[in-house]
Every structure is written in structure tokens, then in C-alpha cells.
Amino acid sequence: MTQDSVTLTPTRLVAGIWEGVLSLGRAALPPLQAMHQGAMLEGLQITPIPGRTGDHAVRLPLPASVLSEGVQTVVFQADGAMLAQLTIVAGVPLEDDLRAEIGLLRAELDLLKRAFRRHCAETAG
Numbered sequence: 001m002t003q004d005s006v007t008l009t010p011t012r013l014v015a016g017i018w019e020g021v022l023s024l025g026r027a028a029l030p031p032l033q034a035m036h037q038g039a040m041l042e043g044l045q046i047t048p049i050p051g052r053t054g055d056h057a058v059r060l061p062l063p064a065s066v067l068s069e070g071v072q073t074v075v076f077q078a079d080g081a082m083l084a085q086l087t088i089v090a091g092v093p094l095e096d097d098l099r100a101e102i103g104l105l106r107a108e109l110d111l112l113k114r115a116f117r118r119h120c121a122e123t124a125g
Contacts, residue, residue: 008083022056030078034060
């Protein structure tokens with residue numbers, strides 16, 4: 001299996017169920033796994049999509065263990081190749097991180113604005 005021949009396209013996350021489309025082309029159905037923090041997640045469902053040769057619907061009910069503070073990543077892989085990932089960001093500490101990051105971005109933007117205005121003033125005068 002090559003990564004080019006098999007693709008997993010995320011379609012939506014609704015009511016705690018991640019969904020995607022596994023497109024095989026001419027490849028055989030690979031042993032797809034969903035991993036979180038090195039552990040395989042149970043409940044992964046792969047169903048052929050009627051009328052779409054080589055395409056399969058993929059569904060994964062997310063366990064409560066995936067919904068924790070911080071950044072959590074679920075990796076979908078087959079034969080050692082990563083096909084897709086789901087990143088979930090949650091919790092109070094994250095709010096502080098985002099506020100700090102936005103503050104840094106604003107400070108950098110102000111610095112760039114001052115430098116640009118100084119450059120324009122020097123060029124004009």
C-alpha cells in the first residue's frame with residue numbers, strides 16, 4: 001500500500017462521532033486503526049458506500065477518554081502510514097495559552113506597524 005493510493009478524508013464530527021471517507025482506488029482494504037496516546041481505540045466502523053466503487057464510510061465513536069484538557073490527537077493509520085488525524089483542543093489552561101499567544105501576535109503586529117511607518121516616513125522625507 002502506498003500513501004498515494006489510499007486516502008482518508010475527514011467529513012465531519014457530530015455528536016461525538018468522527019466520520020470520513022476512505023478511498024482505495026485499486027488498492028485492497030487496509031487494516032485501518034485509530035490511535036490515541038499509543039493505544040488503539042475501539043469501535044472503528046468501515047462500510048462500503050453504495051454506488052461508489054472503492055469508497056468506504058468510516059465512523060469512530062470517540063470515547064470519553066479522548067475528551068480531556070489540553071490538546072488531544074487521534075491518528076488514523078494503515079500499514080504504518082498516517083492517513084488522517086483529528087485534533088481536539090479543550091480546557092481552561094488552553095484559554096490562557098490562546099490569550100497569551102494573541103497578546104504576542106498583537107505586540108509583534110504593533111512592532112511591524114511602527115517599523116513600516118518609520119520606513120515610509122524616511123522614504124518620503
